[in-house]
Amino acid sequence: MTKLVALQVGHSLEEIQLPPVSRLDLIQYAGASGDYNPIHTIEEEAKKAGLPGIIAHGMWTMGNLAKLFTPYVQQGFIQDYSVRFKGMVFLGDVITLHATLTEKTDGHLRFRVAATNQNGNDVIQGEVVVALYDREDRTSFTEEETP
Numbered sequence: 753m754t755k756l757v758a759l760q761v762g763h764s765l766e767e768i769q770l771p772p773v774s775r776l777d778l779i780q781y782a783g784a785s786g787d788y789n790p791i792h793t794i795e796e797e798a799k800k801a802g803l804p805g806i807i808a809h810g811m812w813t814m815g816n817l818a819k820l821f822t823p824y825v826q827q828g829f830i831q832d833y834s835v836r837f838k839g840m841v842f843l844g845d846v847i848t849l850h851a852t853l854t855e856k857t858d859g860h861l862r863f864r865v866a867a868t869n870q871n872g873n874d875v876i877q878g879e880v881v882v883a884l885y886d887r888e889d890r891t892s893f894t895e896e897e898t899p
Contacts, residue, residue, distance in 0.1 A: 756827045756861055757884060765820050765851040765863070773808055773845050781812045808841035813876055817867050820851045821882065828884040831860070835878030839869070846870040851880065859884050 754765075778792050787809055790797035798806045814835055821830055841847060848868050855862035860883055867876040 753823055756824050756882060759853045759856070759861065761853050761856055763853050768819055768849040770816060770847045770849070773841060773843055773847070775806065775843060778806065778808055778812065778843075781809055781815075785809065785811060787811070803840070804842070806843050808843075808845075810837045810876075813837075813841050813847065813867050816847065817849050817865055817876060817878075818880075820849050820865065821880065824882070826885075828861070828882045830880055831883040832881040833878070835865070835876045837875070838877055839873055839875040841867075841869065841875050845875075847875065854879075 759765075775793065782788050782792055789809075791801050791803060791807060792798075792809050793806065795806055798804075817835070818830065818833065846869065850866045850868065851863040852865075853861055854864050860881055863880045863882065865876075865878050865880050866874050868874050
């Protein structure tokens with residue numbers, strides 16, 4: 753795995769492709785989030801609302817986008833995270849998550865992030881700022897210290 757500090761502007765993190773969005777994913781997310789809007793779980797209700805079918809919660813997609821940074825938890829943390837929802841995610845869509853380093857300053861990395869569907873259309877675009885841990889005053893466990 754690449755060290756975040758070794759990345760150069762223009763480099764990308766390894767993409768993640770999610771499995772096809774399922775109704776169960778959205779039902780589980782509704783339970784976890786408390787967002788029981790029926791357009792996310794019931795086909796007839798989504799169509800009554802003028803949609804072509806069930807759509808995923810925007811926050812479900814946004815939450816998945818953060819998975820790009822999970823492998824780096826021992827190197828730093830997400831300090832700022834902002835997105836714009838650009839398109840809807842439907843049942844069966846295959847979402848690919850992307851992050852490209854756009855700026856590197858002392859202790860902070862700024863990434864352009866996006867989630868795209870199987871047709872190559874962005875459904876989310878945004879930015880993530882990662883604060884790197886100070887090597888001298890680190891508050892996380894190192895691999896050797898992990899219980």
